Amino acid sequence: MEQKYIMLGIFGVILMLSVGIVVSENAKEYKIETVSEILSEHVGGEAVIRINMSGENLLGTGFDVLFDNEILEAISVEEGSIMKKCKKTTFEALPPEINNTKGIVTFQDLCLGEAVSENGNVAVIKFTSKKIGKSYIKLNNTYLFDKNGDPINISPVLAGNVFVSVGHPMYNASLKIEKVSGEKYGDVFVFKVLSVEGKPVEGAKVKILNNVLYTDTNGTAEIILKHTGNFEVAAEKENYTSCSDMFNLQPLGNLKIIVPEDINLGDEISIKIAYSNETPAGGVKVSIKDESFVTDETGEIKYNIGKGVVKISAEKEGYKGDEKEIFAKGGIVCGDKKCEGNENCKTCEEDCGKCIVCGDKKCEGNETAQNCPGDCDSSSSMWTIIAVIAAIVVIILIVAIIMSKKKKQNR
Incomplete structure (x- = not known):
């Protein structure tokens, strides 16, 4: 069986969780304390797990960290601060192992030739969140190593799981898109999609004109564009806020x-x-x-x-x-705003205006009921004359009444 480890504390990015174990030299007294959950602010954000060790005359520790690889991905394991104070450790000779396929991080680190000088942090593990959900963080195969380098197996002491919760997409989980290369018509244009932390985003859908592309592991998508002028590029991915930007494609x-x-x-x-x-x-x-x-x-x-x-x-x-x-110079030119020569409404409407046409149901110009009865109704002309005569008669009557009143006043 491989020699492995113990944990005394775990801390998160947003809320702190600590699991503490106090071990006497005789390994008879243990104390476990837990506080709340560890949160990753958003998909693509980081959750940091710190593992602490407490005790006397200890050379180091070892353990497995189990996690849900559908929710989290382990990205790095660093030696803790108290182990870095040792003159020499086994960290480089026996580096930690990350297995995201199985969801396991294996860690072991011993101080060589001397006991660890103080209690505190022995390992820092960073995870990135892959999707919305909750992942367990469980310690397994936990060991402390005494001053002789012999393992103290205390795995039965660690009961229960610690959880990492991944929140819903937030504003700071939005995407951004950059143009890497491409300037003019026919060039290969390369676009890169990044998270707000500046990390490449794989599998993002990129829409350019009528084309749909998907980013590779480097967060890039490329296309030959045969277009000129301004155009929009949009990027989207599940659990991220979409983004778009305008770019310009120069002509040849x-x-x-x-x-x-x-x-x-x-x-x-x-x-x-x-x-x-x-x-x-x-x-x-x-x-x-x-x-x-x-x-x-x-x-x-x-x-x-x-x-x-x-x-x-x-x-x-x-x-x-x-x-x-x-x-062209010379001659009579239709379009010079002058109606001249043999130009007329039929040959050059632009200069001479629109022709008056009898039969278009419009009584206009020199049309009358006599020369264009279809447009100018004779009955309407008669009623017009009657109306004029009636108006004249009314005016005469009004004048006569006024004159009559003046004569009476003079008497």
């Missing part, structure tokens, strides 16, 4: 539309599309009115300029597009 470059300075009505002009470094841009979609063109390797297309202002736009995937308005 800018497009530039180049046209002649002087353009006359009816000219066939050369429209060139170039990158920001002035090199020709091939494969660019050029839109003019209702027509679309694609530039060749010279970055050029030909176009016959007609009447009016012409809007040109250029676009290519991965690049920032460009727009430009041009118009």
Whole structure:
């Protein structure tokens, strides 16, 4: 049987728990005292267990710590303060063993050539909480070693379990996301999801545009992005508060539309599309009115300029597009806000306004009941005339009454 250990105290991060055993040299007197539970504030937080030893002429101790590996994960075991005061110990030669698969931490540490000088802490064990729940912390195979190095088996003395409770997710259990690499269109973007303690979070769901990824053991997820402009990245995981952040994806470059300075009505002009470094841009979609063109390797297309202002736009995937308005000089131009020459409401509504159409049920402009009875009702015109005559008659009567009253007053 392996030689193992004893425990005198356990302390938690939030609430303290101590299990104390006082052992006389003859090992006849024991005292056990427990206080409350140990709490981990949130999932991903730490619970720290401290094991203390008390007694006289003792070289050290050994024990197994059993825990629920579905709730907790042991991450480190350190030598306690009173053992560090020994000139030499067995800690490095026989280091502690952590077995998270079975939920066991095995510890043994002896002071070589001398007894431990005082009572106090012999081991510090740190756990991280994996999910909401309550885990037992139980000591097993506990031993003290007397001044001769012989084990004193006191495991029957330790009755009952100590519990570590993991609280519900809190604000400080939220996630945060960082961009590790990636700047422009087509780059491999790497994002890292961390807890508030700065630890990588494995298995977090990361949403980028219409893509869903999951972080690896390093808390990272990567994707090739073919997009430009601002975009949102969100991260979430059970028992954590979700997070999101905005990032910017730079274009590969800018497009530039180049046209002649002087353009006359009816000219066939050369429209060139170039990158920001002035090199020709091939494969660019050029839109003019209702027509679309694609530039060749010279970055050029030909176009016959007609009447009016012409809007040109250029676009290519991965690049920032460009727009430009041009118009030809000379001639009568529809769109210059002047209704002139042979322009009329039918040929250039933009300059001459909308045409008045007989039959649109609107009596407007120079339309009358005679020239457009469909829009201007003759009966309505007659009633309008009657109303005007009636108004005139009323005015005449009012004037007559006033004059009559004045004559009577003069008499």
